[in-house]
Amino acid sequence: MEKYDLVVVGAGISGLSSAYHIKLDNPDLRICILDKWGTYAQGNTAKSDAAFRDVFTSDTNYKLASASISFYKDIQDKGFNLGMHSNGYLFLMDEERLNSEAVKKILKRVRSKIITREEIADLGIQVEPDPEASKIMNLRNISGGLVGENCGILEPDLLASYYFQQLNKLGAVFKFNTKVEKLNLAPRSRLNFPGEPFIWQDKVVESLHTSAGDISADQFLLATDVWTSDLLSPLGIDAFTQPKKVQVFQLQSDGISKMISRRVTGSEDIFPFTILPGPAIDLRPDPKSKTFWVSYSEGVGRAFGLEEDPIAEAEYYSNNLHTVLREYIPAFHDARMLASWAGFYSMNNMDGTYVLEKYMNLSVVNGSSGSGIMKADSAGRLASALFSGREKAKLYGNTEIDVADLGITNRNVDQEELII
């Protein structure tokens, strides 16, 4: 049987970043990274809007995201293109939200500014949608916008390729088209009696049963996102997360093309990633195609559950998103849909951020809850500390964070007020 010091299951952004930081911290470790698909970053990482923001009220979210953003900027400044643009995040807000304590906190904490309703109207957005439609659809008048300036978009495949290339240089082994079917539990010290492990024996994960044969290691790390409970449940371990489907629709029109080149912050003529008030639909500009990717993270009304090959539902766009969009943004009236796709958030419904826990010789990095790209580098550094048994992880820029804060038993994550 093949044997490694550590096997990481999942070559999405969480697995890649975790493997990279563990390998950097332990250069002699023999690490193998497995994925069921033919190459890295084919899961939810590939489906992502890959927008990033440091605009968070929660200290934990702020630390995880701002340190990762600084790391990504540093990589790009050193010449590795991540397709990163600091075009900003624009939260469109009604009067109450604009004057909230959450906004005051953000303005003090991060590089950000308020823009007026006149400036917003000038961008091609209706600040007072039709009163009749507003009544029916719970639309809100826009009083102003909060602009996060250290925010923007990147390309998730380029970010993933950075970690992939670094891991190859460091000598990590990748095995693709290798699906883990089962984690094999065994006693730490074998007696070779039938029926082991017994309840009175210490247990470890001894090996993985995969589609390419069994693979053994001293340590394992699962970075399997929405598929984590498939592997943990048979062991009687709760993943504490649920899959939630999220759909993305790519829209084009002459009006949208013109909007995409409007600058609100930063040094490039690119529209900010924008969140509508009321139903918080988000608009992700794609500067290359001059289109918007439109998406909505649905709470009540969208069941938890996983499909192996999810597709976006055209009627979901026309009945739900388009009806709201055309009231706020006239450029969507005659917009054509060029493409659509769907993926899943691995939702931690307690506080909406990563969950890192270690069971026996098995570390688990899961629950990125729709913000895994913007927090992945910090998650990887936390995973390395968890793997090594260190109490604190040092994030990029030397901010420290207690590993247990992101765990289950002593979890200490403050609630986020600026939820999209």
Ligand SMILES: Cc1cc2nc3c(=O)[nH]c(=O)nc-3n(C[C@H](O)[C@H](O)[C@H](O)COP(=O)(O)OP(=O)(O)OC[C@H]3O[C@@H](n4cnc5c(N)ncnc54)[C@H](O)[C@@H]3O)c2cc1C
């Ligand atoms: C539509 C959409 C929009 C998003 N927008 C944003 C955004 O704007 N900003 C942001 O920060 N985040 C966003 N996210 C979230 C972000 O994409 C995820 O948090 C992140 O990609 C999760 O990465 P991961 O590595 O944990 O999971 P994945 O990328 O899903 O990787 C998990 C990997 O595990 C592998 N795997 C699973 N089970 C097995 C098995 N049994 N055997 C072998 N391999 C296995 C899978 O093949 C997969 O490659 C979005 C997500 C979606 C779906």
